[in-house]
Each structure stands twice: as C-alpha cells, then as structure tokens.
Amino acid sequence: MNEHKVLAISLVFSTVILVAGIYATTLYWKSKETEIKKVELLTQKQEIKRPNKKDYLVGNFDKGDLFLISYIDPECIGCKNFYKLEKKLIDKYKNQKSVAFIYRLFPLYRDLSGNDGLHPSAGLESRAIDCVVKISKNKNKFFDYLESIFRETKSDGKFSKIQLENLAINLGIDKDKFNQCLNDEENLKDFENNWIYNYKAGVRSVPKIYIYIKSNDAFMEVEPNIVMIEEIINKFLESQEK
Secondary structure (H helix, E strand, O other), X not given: OOHHHHHHHHHHHHHHHHHHHHHHHHHHHHHHHHXXXXXXXXXXXXXXXXXXXXXXXXXXXXXOOEEEEEEEOXXXXXXXXXXHHHHHHHHHOOOXXXXXXXXXXXXXXXXXXXXXXXXXXXXXXXXXXXXXXXXXXXXXXXXXXXXXXXXXXXXXXXXXXXXHHHHHHHOOOOHHHHHHHHHXXXXXXHHHHHHHHHHHOOOOOOOEEEEEEOOOOEEXXXXXXXXHHHHHHHHHHHHHXX
C-alpha cells in the first residue's frame, strides 16, 4: 500500500472518529438538557393543596376549621409511629367538629430522575390503597388497608404485589378489579401527577405535617410532634371560646 493510500485511509478514519465524537457529545448534552428540564419541572414552586372532599379525612369537612394534614408513606417507620399517636389525638378530639384530620400519600419511592428512592415498593403500595378505596367506594377502607400494610410490612421497600393483593382480598376487594385498577395507565398517570404536584409544593420527607386554618386561609408547617400539635389544637379551641 503506497503512502497516498495510507494517508487517505488515515484521513477517513480520523473523520469518522471526529464525527462519532461530535455525535456522542451532542447526545450527551441533549441527555443532560433533558435531565435539567426534568429537575426544573419538578422544582417549580406550588402551593400545598387546600383541604378538599377528595382527601382521606377524619372529621367534619364542612364544619372543620383547623385541618391537620399529614403526608405519609406506607413503608415509613416514622409514619407508622406517628399514625399510632395521631389516632389517639383523633379519639381525643372526635367531638370537636371544628377539628379535622387529613391523610395524603407521599411515598418516597423515586427521586427527581425517576430512580428508586428510599422505599421502592411504597409507590405501588400507595396506588394499591387508592385502588381499594376506589373499588369499594368507601374512604374508610383507606385506614383499614393502610393499617394492614403497616402491620405486615418490614419497611424494607420490598413489599410485593402478591402481598398487596392478598391484603385487598381480605378486605373483600375483588382480585381482578384490584389488578385492573393497578394496571390502569390513567390511574398511574393521575398518581404520578399528584406526586409531582406535592413535590413542587415542598413535600420532600415524611411524615410531613401542616396545619391549615380555613377561616384565615393559612397554612403552617409543624414538626411531627404530637405534644406540640396537641398544644396548638388546644390554643385554637380556646381562641374559639373567646
């Protein structure tokens, strides 16, 4: 092979490498640009949703003025412990129509990029809870099913679909309807949109607790400390008596 041919082949080879490098670099930055846009989308600030009749609520929605809003994850040990204490609080104030309690699901099953979070199975568990309520048309099933998960889970993020299915059947939920609901793309889309909304609103960890005073249209974030929350409720009730 003469020198001219060697030079020509070398030039072609170098050109191919250069073009491939440019193409790879372009793909890399397009990928990075997509990730940045995804992060920007998720971090645009929104307001915490005001109490609404779609919420899982204990109390009187229409007469309630102080709403204790708890964001929880069914795989979260801290949420399980807080839930047990909050039930005692609910029992204490059950005759106070101006005080109501709301539960919202915020599973830590993913991160900003869609990768697995602290509790990978919590997303499926949360969707299963919604499905049980939807199929039964009974919001009280939210608490029955959530408590059954709390009893059974090891909080290791590995709770299986079969386990969820069996718990649903134990509550009288039809197996086929349950699986159909879990596999429904519209339900999944609604769930994801709700998760993103809550993330944008500032929910990052669980249990995350807010107090909403309807008469003032005001939110207050509080620590998941039952003693402190009880003091706030008592002061609120005292102010109503004046």
